Amino acid sequence: MSSTEGAVLVQLRCRNCGSDLEGLPTDVIFYCSNCGRCWIFDEGISPVRVQFLRDHGPGTVFLPFWKVDAVVSIYQRISREGSSSSIIEGFRQFTGMERGLTENQPETRRDRFIFPAFATSLVLSTGVRMHGENFLPERQEHGRTLKVRGGSVGLRDAVSLARGVAVGVEVSRADFLACVDLDMEVGAADIYAVGCTREGHVLRINGSDTALPLSAVRDREGILEEG
Numbered sequence: 001m002s003s004t005e006g007a008v009l010v011q012l013r014c015r016n017c018g019s020d021l022e023g024l025p026t027d028v029i030f031y032c033s034n035c036g037r038c039w040i041f042d043e044g045i046s047p048v049r050v051q052f053l054r055d056h057g058p059g060t061v062f063l064p065f066w067k068v069d070a071v072v073s074i075y076q077r078i079s080r081e082g083s084s085s086s087i088i089e090g091f092r093q094f095t096g097m098e099r100g101l102t103e104n105q106p107e108t109r110r111d112r113f114i115f116p117a118f119a120t121s122l123v124l125s126t127g128v129r130m131h132g133e134n135f136l137p138e139r140q141e142h143g144r145t146l147k148v149r150g151g152s153v154g155l156r157d158a159v160s161l162a163r164g165v166a167v168g169v170e171v172s173r174a175d176f177l178a179c180v181d182l183d184m185e186v187g188a189a190d191i192y193a194v195g196c197t198r199e200g201h202v203l204r205i206n207g208s209d210t211a212l213p214l215s216a217v218r219d220r221e222g223i224l225e226e227g
């Protein structure tokens, strides 16, 4: 095959059926459109579960998202009244209550975070917006050839990003977050192939208010390319 700027295209084959796996040069997540298995060529090769959702027919492209199920422990969470005054006035340190701070009870909960597995500058904000929505897998028509391109975020990065989204979710709550100390234990991480549709200059997640400007998606040409 061809090489550009020293980059070599590696021929990847599905470990299950031997078909060629199609992807972009920076991809690490490969969906086999022949047998329906999904693989991560990251640190070694591992199978990953993939489920399709939000198929809205013609014009739909399936983009890879990480779906991370985790137990989130919030050890400390302090919120502030929106109007609290500066803490550096005067000569003494103001108490938390004077500063309008409230400390919540520690809590542990199971949570799910869904965010792009393709390269975008908006991965965290997209993940925070998707957190408020219900994404459920759907049954796919048998025998249909589906493509999932652009998955360049590996598992290790996905785990770090999930933590970032969890913090973002806390920040986006209605109160004013002053401080949060949380920890996360990842139970399962797999792929959601979410139907998206190009609308002018944005890529909209089907059935959602969430859309990404195309300019924020690094591999947009390769992802949206027909065929």
Ligand SMILES: [Zn+2]
Binding pocket: 014, 015, 016, 017, 018, 019, 032, 033, 034, 035, 036, 037
């Ligand atoms: Zn295969």
